[in-house]
Amino acid sequence: MNDASNSLKKEIIQYARLLEGKGLVNSLEGNLSILDRTAGELYITPSGTRKTFLTEDMIAVMKDGSQIGGTLKRSSEYLLHEAALRARPDCNAVVHAHAPYLTAYAYCNKSIAIRCSTTFGLIFxxxxxxxxxxxxxxxxxxxxxxxxKEHELVLLANHGCVCVGKTMENAVSILEAAEEVLKIYMMAKTVGEISDIPTEQWEQLGNNHPGRKQTGHK
Ligand SMILES: [Zn+2]
Structure with a gap:
């Protein structure tokens, strides 16, 4: 195994553990991948394995639709990762998760368009x-x-969500931010009536903000 391949596997494991620690992925739900565009190789977490116990030899390596490395079978959701990476040549990392607050919307087949959060407006x-x-x-x-092509994060009805990033850090940050905003949104509903940002300010939001669309895509 060369150094580049080893470091991609390490990166996947590090973020998979982090997400499992936060309850955003588990043994049976969620998977992470990084595409080495030069080699045309997709590194992805294996099917049905507790992320915390992953080791580098378990990370599956896919090339031209076939598994060419890894001691365990690749996630069955690799097709999702490949499609996301085809859509976004500017991105190299994908996280698919059944994050609870996001997935609650997916179970209701509802897109998310809340107007009460500056974070949500700036990022999503x-x-x-x-x-x-x-x-x-x-x-x-x-x-x-x-x-x-227009969104770094999308919901999959009755299933979960998928997000892309230039790096794994970007993809994971986007997922965490969305999940956190929705968690607070649900709490806010129990506190009182939610106050939306007025339309004019909403449309102006982030015009001068360095955090605007962190991947620079929109
Ligand atoms: Zn899934």
Whole structure:
């Protein structure tokens, strides 16, 4: 194993553990990948394995649709990762998760367009929900290429979410920020009536803010 390959595997494991520690992925739900665009190799977490116990030899390596490395079978959701990475040549990392607050919207087949959070406005604007696609089949990725051209994070109806980033740090940061905003949004609903940012200010939001669309895509 060369150094580059080893460091990509280490990076996946580090972030997979971090996300499992936060309850955003678990043994049976969620997967992470990084694409080495030069070698045309996708590194992805294996199927049905507790992320905390992952070791480098377990990370699956995919090339041209076949698994060429790793002691365990690649996640069945690799098609989703490949579709997301095709849509976003500016991104190299994908996280697919069933993060609870985001997935609650996915279970209701609802896109997210809240107007009460500056973080949400600055990073997302909105988060679309794609129609249901059966896991493990090519349908899981239906519509994802179009949606991801405009969004770093999208919901998959009755399933979860998928997000992309230039780096794994970017992708994970986006997922964490969305989940945190929605958690607070649900809490706010119990506190009182939610106050939206007025339309004019909403549209101006971030014009001079360095955090605007952190991947620079929108
Ligand atoms: Zn899933």
């Amino acid at each position: 604007g909105d988060i679309p929900c794609l129609p249901y696609g059966e896991p493990g089949t090519t349908h899981i990725a239906d519509g994802i290429e179009d949606a991801m």
